[in-house]
Structures are given as structure tokens and as C-alpha cells.
Amino acid sequence: MERKIRVLVAKAGLDGHDRGAKVIASALRDAGMEVIYTGLRQTPEMIVEAAIQEDVDVIGISILSGAHMTVFPKIKRLMNDKGIDDVLLTGGGIIPDDDIAELDKLGVGRIFTPGTPTHEISAYIKDWCSVNQRY
Numbered sequence: 001m002e003r004k005i006r007v008l009v010a011k012a013g014l015d016g017h018d019r020g021a022k023v024i025a026s027a028l029r030d031a032g033m034e035v036i037y038t039g040l041r042q043t044p045e046m047i048v049e050a051a052i053q054e055d056v057d058v059i060g061i062s063i064l065s066g067a068h069m070t071v072f073p074k075i076k077r078l079m080n081d082k083g084i085d086d087v088l089l090t091g092g093g094i095i096p097d098d099d100i101a102e103l104d105k106l107g108v109g110r111i112f113t114p115g116t117p118t119h120e121i122s123a124y125i126k127d128w129c130s131v132n133q134r135y
Helices: 019-030 044-054 068-081 097-105 118-131
Strands: 006-011 034-037 058-063 088-093
Touching: 006 019, 006 044, 019 034, 019 058, 019 088, 019 118, 044 058, 044 068, 058 068, 058 118, 068 088, 068 097, 088 118
Parallel strands: 006 034, 006 058, 058 088
Antiparallel strands: none
């Protein structure tokens, strides 16, 4: 039996809107992935700890609060500190192009903005995992 890609979907910080995260989680499940949704108001520490406990291949952050330039770098630092720098950190939300470019320089994977078709997100994750031999 082939191993499924394991994706942790999380909402970081005080952002209380999770409809998009739930839509993505459902779409990734429909695409054959195993999805763990952590729920609202997670700290970067909680997200990274859950990723370790769940042995995920991908961490997907949904963020609409404007705190992306704090949240993503902190999660990336914690991932590096905990030795899970081989896990894909990706996400989406309302994030300006200039900030997306900065996050890319920090080693964050592709950032998806509102309106991105869900099949594009699942294809990106599958391609990344295949190239990086995560399944």
C-alpha cells in the first residue's frame, strides 16, 4: 500500500476565519492526502510540535491577519531548530507579492493567494513531495 502524503493545516495567531483552511483541507483529502487540521489560534510552537508528533511531510499555514512576516519566519526557524527542515512549509492568505518574495528567500515554499484553484495547491504539494522523496 502506498504511503499517503501527510499535511498539517494550521491557522496561526489570532486569525479567527477558517473557512478557507477547511476548504483546502477538504480538497487535499479529496486529492488523496492525509490531512491534520489543528484548528484556530495556534502558536508557531504548537504548529511545529504538532508537525513533529504527526510526522507530516507538509505544513500549510492559512493566514489572513497580516502577521505573515512574523508567523512564517518564526515557524521556519522552529522547524530548523527542531530538525524538520526537510518538511515543506507552504501556505496562503492575503499576502502581498513583495512579502511573498521575501518569504521565498527565507525558504518558505509557494504561497497561494485567494482564488487559487485547489487542484493547483494539491499538484504543487504532490510535485514537491515527489521531487524531495517524501513519499
